[in-house]
Amino acid sequence: MLQKTFDVHQGKIPDGFLHLEVGAAHVALTAFDENKIASHNFEFYSFDANDDFENVLSQIYAQSSFLKHDYQQVKIVWENARAQYIPVSFYNDSMKDLVYPFVENSLVQQKRLLQKNDVFAVPFSVDEERWNLLHKTFPQAKDAHKYYEIIEQSFASPNDNKLHLLVIFYPEHFIIKANKNGKLQFINAVNFSSGTDVVYYLLNATKQLVTSISDTLATLSGLIDGDSTLFQEIYKYIPHIDVDSAENAAFLKENFGEYPSHFFVPFFKYA
Structure with a gap:
């Protein structure tokens, strides 16, 4: 419904x-x-x-x-986990198929797409039926992937040994991007049902990237309330927390609806 x-x-x-x-x-x-x-x-x-x-x-x-x-123009930003970040120096067109072996086994027919610039490529796939319906409604629409938009807007990070995590929340999943030593380490979308799931994944990221909690900074964005149990549980284990903001939509900090500005940041900043 x-x-x-x-x-x-x-x-x-x-x-x-x-x-x-x-x-x-x-x-x-x-x-x-x-x-x-x-x-x-x-x-x-x-x-x-x-x-x-x-x-x-x-x-x-x-x-x-x-x-x-x-x-004048319509842009469809696909937000799903069926995407892969690849530095352009390692990318070739055959990877468009190779990075998605699971697409062949999908119960839903998939359409393979690609977004690329001079630095990185993001091959991705989307539900072909949805793609057809949207492009029938918007024939001239351009396709993009949320990972690409996030990486493009936040590709640069401090060249230090700290772990910089960007965590964007949706109702039942989150996107996490990790940067260290000025380089993107990974970007993933992860389902969760409790704060414990989120904390486990964040702590696992620090472990995999060999970084102490004291050298980890998490920037939170999207649909997470500062008074929520979820926020408190994250803060309990990762005390260095910042809140995301959008320079291209400064009005969000003013009186934009009745919710915190960071609720809306992902849809204006990474779009």
Whole structure:
């Protein structure tokens, strides 16, 4: 069943760039003007991952204020775990198939896509039926992957021996990116059902990357409340915590809805 979790509108929606983030169980919408300045508008829809996506999309289309007019460009940001970061110096086109052996065994037909710049490549796959439905609605849309957007916006990190973790929370999973010595170590999406799951994964990252807790800094972003048990459990084990912010959407720090600004940062900063 479709639920509109967030519906914040504080001004006119520009007709420049529409960004749709599509996850297994959510769709988020933001818009930017022709100068890539974010508008003060945001919608987040949640649904069951097994719901008929054509019906979900039809309901969103009927409800969304974003989908009442046309845009110069539409960008679909796919948020899933079926992606791989590869330095471009190691990448060749054959890897587009090789990095996804599980795609061949998937119960859902997958479409293989690629996002690449001069530094790194992110080959990824998406549900082909969803891809077809979205591109039928938005024929000129460009595809992107959330990993790519996150890495591109936060590729550089302090060149020190500290472990810098960026942890972006969704209702039932999180994305974690780890940097050390100025280099990206890994980026993954992980399901969780309790704070214990999250803490275990974070502590395991420090162990695998041979870093003490005192030299670990975790920047938290997305749908995590500072007063929640989840936050308190993370803080208990990793005391050096920062909260993510978006320079391209400074208005989030002001009065953008009734929720903390970091709830919305991933959808404006990594988009």
